[in-house]
Amino acid sequence: MLGIDISEKMIRVVRLRRRGSGFLLLPPLEVPIEPQQADDPVALGKRLGEALRSRGWYKKKTVMTLPDRLCFIRRLPKEEIGGDHTKNKGRLHKTTVENLLNTARQTMLVSADDLVLDLWTKGRPLATKKPAEVKREAVILLGAAQKSVVDFCRELAVASGIKVLSLELRSLASVNGLLFNWHEASEENIAVVFLSSQQVDIAFMDVEGLFSLQTLKLTSGSEGSVKDSEVAFLQQLPRVFNTLKLSDPGRVPQRVFLGASSRLIGSLSPLAEQLRQKIGIEVSICSPEAGLVVAGSRKEKHNRPSETASHFPPASQLPSVSQVPSALHTPPTVADTADFQPAIGAALDGLAATPTWFDFRHPQGKFSEKKKPVSWKPFVFAAVASILLGCAFWLSLVQQKITERDQLNISLNQLQPELEKIAEAKNNWHRFRSYLPSSQGGDRLSYLNILYEINQIMPNTGEAYLTSLTIIGKKSTSPATPSDILITGRVSKGDVITGKVGPGEETTVKVSLQEITPAKDSQSDVSTGFIARLNNSNLFNKAEQAASLTLDVTDNLYPFSFSVTCNLRRTEKTTAK
Amino acid sequence: MKRPKRHIIVVLLVCGLAALLVGRTITWRMWEYLNKLNQQIKKDQILLGQAEEEIKENAEYVEKMG
Numbered sequence: 032m033l034g035i036d037i038s039e040k041m042i043r044v045v046r047l048r049r050r051g052s053g054f055l056l057l058p059p060l061e062v063p064i065e066p067q068q069a070d071d072p073v074a075l076g077k078r079l080g081e082a083l084r085s086r087g088w089y090k091k092k093t094v095m096t097l098p099d100r101l102c103f104i105r106r107l108p109k110e111e112i113g114g115d116h117t118k119n120k121g122r123l124h125k126t127t128v129e130n131l132l133n134t135a136r137q138t139m140l141v142s143a144d145d146l147v148l149d150l151w152t153k154g155r156p157l158a159t160k161k162p163a164e165v166k167r168e169a170v171i172l173l174g175a176a177q178k179s180v181v182d183f184c185r186e187l188a189v190a191s192g193i194k195v196l197s198l199e200l201r202s203l204a205s206v207n208g209l210l211f212n213w214h215e216a217s218e219e220n221i222a223v224v225f226l227s228s229q230q231v232d233i234a235f236m237d238v239e240g241l242f243s244l245q246t247l248k249l250t251s252g253s254e255g256s257v258k259d260s261e262v263a264f265l266q267q268l269p270r271v272f273n274t275l276k277l278s279d280p281g282r283v284p285q286r287v288f289l290g291a292s293s294r295l296i297g298s299l300s301p302l303a304e305q306l307r308q309k310i311g312i313e314v315s316i317c318s319p320e321a322g323l324v325v326a327g328s329r330k331e332k333h334n335r336p337s338e339t340a341s342h343f344p345p346a347s348q349l350p351s352v353s354q355v356p357s358a359l360h361t362p363p364t365v366a367d368t369a370d371f372q373p374a375i376g377a378a379l380d381g382l383a384a385t386p387t388w389f390d391f392r393h394p395q396g397k398f399s400e401k402k403k404p405v406s407w408k409p410f411v412f413a414a415v416a417s418i419l420l421g422c423a424f425w426l427s428l429v430q431q432k433i434t435e436r437d438q439l440n441i442s443l444n445q446l447q448p449e450l451e452k453i454a455e456a457k458n459n460w461h462r463f464r465s466y467l468p469s470s471q472g473g474d475r476l477s478y479l480n481i482l483y484e485i486n487q488i489m490p491n492t493g494e495a496y497l498t499s500l501t502i503i504g505k506k507s508t509s510p511a512t513p514s515d516i517l518i519t520g521r522v523s524k525g526d527v528i529t530g531k532v533g534p535g536e537e538t539t540v541k542v543s544l545q546e547i548t549p550a551k552d553s554q555s556d557v558s559t560g561f562i563a564r565l566n567n568s569n570l571f572n573k574a575e576q577a578a579s580l581t582l583d584v585t586d587n588l589y590p591f592s593f594s595v596t597c598n599l600r601r602t603e604k605t606t607a608k
Numbered sequence: 609m610k611r612p613k614r615h616i617i618v619v620l621l622v623c624g625l626a627a628l629l630v631g632r633t634i635t636w637r638m639w640e641y642l643n644k645l646n647q648q649i650k651k652d653q654i655l656l657g658q659a660e661e662e663i664k665e666n667a668e669y670v671e672k673m674g
Contacts, residue, residue, distance in 0.1 A: 429641065429642060
């Protein structure tokens with residue numbers, strides 16, 4: 032398990048392995064942060080990834096600390112959270128989250144939008160607990176961090192490509208790094224203090240574990256001297272203890288465990304003594320390597336925590352900061368290990384060795400607001416209704432089209448007899464066309480009209496028949512063909528043509544005329560012969576014999592041949608045709 | 609947050625894809641049938657129009673030729 036600690040100027044990485052009942056600390060790794068890369072998570076991540084790859088630690092599981100920024104840890108009674116927060120598998124209601132955010136915001140003085148929360152109850156984080164278990168818990172630990180810092184670490188983790196299991200608050204990781212110094216303490220109430228050159232982290236614990244963790248800034252800048260830090264430490268820490276004595280006298284610590292970074296570890300002993308005198312509480316100095324087996328050390332055995340300040344090696348025996356070797360593969364000294372305390376705490380978190388931890392990689396708070404239970408039923412009903420409506424619309428459309436098609440078919444069937452008549456008429460026309468000269472042009476309907484009219488006027492077949500019908504069409508100007516139409520044929524009697532007929536023939540002709548022009552027949556009995564009927568027609572006029580009748584004795588039935596000419600009546604209608 | 613199991617996501621994806629394919633096929637067939645009906649109607653309308661025009665044009669011939 033890797034523990035990565037991101038401080039202002041350095042990224043420190045430790046690797047812990049379980050060995051028996053203790054932990055083996057492999058030679059740690061330091062990656063300096065260049066000032067221009069300090070705000071660039073991608074560049075930092077790439078650099079960290081390269082460093083881990085060169086060490087062969089690239090694929091190890093990791094817990095990372097959030098950089099030193101504002102954070103907040105406070106134990107809250109369940110009643111203080113309010114509402115039934117156990118609903119939905121341990122997730123919190125929106126109102127509960129808002130209450131918690133307000134609580135954290137009052138201390139951290141940042142906007143609620145820049146806060147993320149994580150909750151912890153005895154044993155494990157709240158999110159992994161079943162609702163029934165959460166109900167039984169009397170207290171809940173609330174941790175809050177700045178969202179921007181969490182996002183920075185997430186981006187760094189993505190850029191480096193390492194497997195980050197969780198993100199831990201650096202203050203808590205520092206305290207957890209000193210775990211083997213304080214976790215077997217016999218006192219009910221204790222305080223764990225980790226002193227670095229710029230700030231001090233103070234964790235107060237009772238029989239149920241951590242109930243408050245505070246971070247005090249000692250110097251404003253990173254260049255403050257060790258002396259300034261010590262002075263500020265001795266001034267501010269007693270105030271915190273006095274405040275606790277006044278507000279909660281039942282939980283005043285009976286022992287203080289004091290640890291420090293390498294820069295201050297040399298003066299830890301006199302500091303502990305002065306602190307004991309000021310607050311009147313026994314102070315124990317923590318060994319940075321307690322509970323750890325440092326790989327590569329000569330003894331390579333478990334270091335036992337020191338019970339009191341007197342048991343810890345005096346400062347003169349510890350190497351100074353300048354003596355810390357730069358080569359990381361050499362065994363680290365006690366002072367080296369002191370700087371890696373937060374990283375060790377993070378790694379112990381990942382190994383589930385610490386009693387209290389947070390996971391800001393999967394925090395609660397704002398994220399839980401999105402998880403509103405949405406019923407799937409309305410969506411299914413809406414989808415089914417839409418499909419049914421669509422099908423109904425389609426069926427109605429199809430029905431309408433089928434009806435329209437059937438109507439059209441009925442109409443077509445009704446027209447069939449008419450079409451058959453047309454086909455028959457066309458067939459008849461084709462038969463008639465063979466009698467017309469192929470060179471003859473003109474409107475076929477005009478020919479048909481003339482033929483139809485002559486057919487109506489012509490005497491019975493028993494009396495006469497046509498041998499030729501010549502239709503010139505236009506009135507010719509030549510004297511040889513003065514008429515439009517020339518009709519020649521043979522006839523049984525001459526009267527049939529000229530109209531000078533006897534009573535018998537008259538009757539026959541009259542019958543024929545009645546069929547054709549009954550009006551004229553009723554007006555006069557004179558018009559009887561073929562020529563007369565031609566002149567009475569609406570289509571012809573000026574009908575006359577072109578030549579006198581010629582007798583041919585060889586033909587007994589039709590002994591006379593005749594020749595008749597006539598003109599077409601040039602009315603407006605016929606001219607147009 | 610408890611992450612959804614991978615096989616559930618895979619099953620849901622496969623079911624969704626299958627439903628999409630079936631739905632698409634059914635919709636396509638429905639659309640095709642409607643198009644076929646429309647084409648038939650258009651064809652019948654054209655035939656009817658031609659028949660009516662022919663009858664109108666040839667009415668006189670039919671009378672005379674008959």
